[in-house]
Amino acid sequence: MYIFQKCYEHKQYKNGLKFAKQILSNPKFHEHGETLVMKGLILNCLGRKEEAYEHVKRGLRNDLQSHVCWHVYGLLQRSDKNYDEAITCYKNALKRDRDNIQILRDLSLLQIQMRDLEGYRCSVLEAKGELFLALGRTSDAAKIYRELLQRNPENRSYYGALEKALQPSTVDERLRIYQEIREKFPKAILPQRIPLDFLSGKQFEQAVDAYLQVSLTKGVPPLFVDLKPLFKDKEKVQAIERLVMGYCDSLKQTGKFHDTEDSPVQPASSLLWVYYFLAQLFDYLSQSTKALHYIDAAIEHTPTLIELFVVKGKIYKHARDLTSAYKCLEEAQGLDTADRYVNSKCAKYMLRAGLIKEAEEICSKFTREGVPAMENLNEMQCMWFQNECAQAYRKLAKYGEALKKCHEIDRVLLQILPSCFNIGGLVKECYISFGQHFSEILEDQFDFHTYCLRKLTLRSYVGLLRLEDVLRSHEFYFRAARCAIEVYLHLHDHPLTEENGIDRIDLVVYKRAFA
Structure with missing residues (x-):
């Protein structure tokens, strides 16, 4: 560029x-x-x-x-x-x-x-608020953050800063801050959600009851993900489970969340989202049988909702039934062939089930025409796919292909690991031609040293240098290195012979490496 x-x-x-x-x-x-x-x-x-x-x-x-x-x-x-x-x-x-x-x-x-002074002023106000807090001028900071909340009541950082400015000493004082904001912005979600983090006992149960009912009526798919941080507290998990199980029974009998006169009749979709939530909750609690019961009930209720098959696949994956898991994702992918997320998820589950060719075919729907999918994914540095491929090949005892995928992610694995296990010749002859993404990312720094200094983009430049310094602590690199180490250890402890097969590794080259 x-x-x-x-x-x-x-x-x-x-x-x-x-x-x-x-x-x-x-x-x-x-x-x-x-x-x-x-x-x-x-x-x-x-x-x-x-x-x-x-x-x-x-x-x-x-x-x-x-x-x-x-x-x-x-x-x-x-x-x-x-x-x-x-x-x-x-x-x-x-x-x-x-x-x-x-x-x-x-x-x-x-x-x-x-x-557009409002848009321009927003950044200025944020900077002023931070400065006032740093200077200890809490009342001035509180005014600034209240003004910012008028503009955007869904910005979580504003609430945290407002709490620092107001310095509430008790839970009730803290709750009052959010109640005041909720009265001004009744449709805002965060003033209802944030108190669930610090409330407990009866207060928590009342607050989460109201929050759950609104979300389940609207049909909010990420509700479980939203509430998942609360599950660190066992009492909160039990309270949520008790409430949602109650909703399920009451909805089936009366069509309401609670069997009371003042509780309104809910739309038919509310029961669907209750089933959906319970399936995810019991999956989280490692109760696969219950989770499958509720997700099957949801699919029976609405058999065309893609999210249901994705969750069912996750339940099977957590239960270590990888074949059933990929079949659920395959069914979801069939409902919407244009959905890239479901496509990628399906390919990932296929790889974990050892179906590498099938996963490549699924990915080919979104790669460049006329180019093999595997080659195109390598060009695009699609490292999650390469990592999953490496693990799949390792499990199938195709060690050559597994190492190939690991070395596509970085050549440092090529330089360091083989020498540790005395099989450097094997890797050097077989895999030196493949791309190495992390090394390329590091070498790309050269294009930016003079450019960033000339353009005075110093903050971005420092950010780049800090990223590059810890680049090889990235999860993708760690997983590739771990897979390569496991393969090398296995080859060291169980040398390959003509009898046990060598999976694309030339036997002459292999023997020369160990000679």
């Missing part, structure tokens, strides 16, 4: 288009999102607006998580004086890179231009 930016800033548009053509002519990168949007930006400068928008929209579709794509789309909107659209694009870019000085500068200029 540095080359394109240089061409754009110095108005070397022909050179920029030349570089874009070189990259996009490569079959591996002909749909590279950031290259497409930069080409579109240059085309816009040349007055070719239709082509520009076509390239930028195409690039954005291919990489929705790129701050560069959103930023460039905002620049195009700004050039056409669509300032509101440009502000929206800049905000989306900041969601992906919130410390980017250039995007912040462009956004602030547009907000001033449009006199």
